Amino acid sequence: xxxxxxxxxxxxxxxxxxxxxxxxxxxxxxxxxxxxxxxxxxxxxxxxxxxxxxxxxxxxxxxxxxxxxxxxxxxxxxxxxxxxxxxxxxxxxxxxxxxxxxxxxxxxxxxxxxxxxxxxxxxxxxxxxxxxxxxxxxxxxxxxxxxxxxxxxxxxxxxxxxxxxxxxxxxxxxxxxxxxxxxxxxxxxxxxxxxxxxxxxxxxxxxxxxxxxxxxxxxxxxxxxxxxxxxxxxxxxxxxxxxxxxxxxxxxxxxxxxx
Numbered sequence: 224x225x226x227x228x229x230x231x232x233x234x235x236x237x238x239x240x241x242x243x244x245x246x247x248x249x250x251x252x253x254x255x256x257x258x259x260x261x262x263x264x265x266x267x268x269x270x271x272x273x274x275x276x277x278x279x280x281x282x283x284x285x286x287x288x289x290x291x292x293x294x295x296x297x298x299x300x301x302x303x304x305x306x307x308x309x310x311x312x313x314x315x316x317x318x319x320x321x322x323x324x325x326x327x328x329x330x331x332x333x334x335x336x337x338x339x340x341x342x343x344x345x346x347x348x349x350x351x352x353x354x355x356x357x358x359x360x361x362x363x364x365x366x367x368x369x370x371x372x373x374x375x376x377x378x379x380x381x382x383x384x385x386x387x388x389x390x391x392x393x394x395x396x397x398x399x400x401x402x403x404x405x406x407x408x409x410x411x412x413x414x415x416x417x418x419x420x421x422x423x424x425x426x427x428x429x430x431x432x433x434x435x436x437x438x439x440x441x442x443x444x445x446x447x448x449x450x451x452x453x454x455x456x457x458x459x460x461x462x463x464x465x466x467x468x469x470x471x472x473x474x475x476x477x478x479x480x481x482x
């Protein structure tokens with residue numbers, strides 16, 4: 224890249240940060256990232272930009288190179304703040320995204336079981352199915368059977384988990400709750416990484432539409448980040464079009480290259 228060779232061992236170290244379905248794709252992605260880094264660093268140094276590393280909220284301090292690249296983008300990539308009209312337009316077009324989360328009151332009976340432990344899983348599954356069959360005949364016994372069989376600390380509360388929202392349980396548990404109406408119990412066992420569950424939805428408070436004023440800052444930040452991402456990609460493509468790069472292609476560079 225402009226006379227600078229990216230060593231193979233440096234690419235190999237970078238590969239761990241680039242997930243891909245095939246090793247070759249991860250290698251290409253890693254090489255591209257290192258070329259872009261070199262491209263930005265060369266530009267920053269040619270402009271005489273000073274490095275001023277910052278710390279984030281978690282106390283992590285930027286490296287000198289990270290600070291140089293950030294300062295370059297801040298200097299050369301213009302990203303105007305979205306106005307209220309743009310934010311309101313996005314809000315109106317994406318109203319479904321701006322709702323409070325539903326709140327569930329749920330109870331469950333957990334039969335601890337790991338799928339890869341064949342014998343113990345089969346025993347847990349057999350017991351869970353027999354308890355489920357009994358509950359279908361006598362749903363009023365849920366609390367009693369939770370206290371007797373559940374491997375969750377909630378057994379002491381007759382299986383009650385209290386009020387929960389999305390993100391507090393596993394995705395399989397959440398999907399089961401979403402399909403239930405208050406008072407209903409799952410027809411089949413629900414398997415998660417913790418084991419097998421019988422789940423009952425005791426109550427639900429639906430999420431409500433949030434007013435624009437409550438989400439305006441979040442929308443502005445999202446739009447600002449989107450514009451920054453596109454503008455930065457275009458800036459990198461322009462730099463790449465003017466550079467001598469061999470062995471890797473940078474998206475969009477050809478469009479900016481003048482013959």
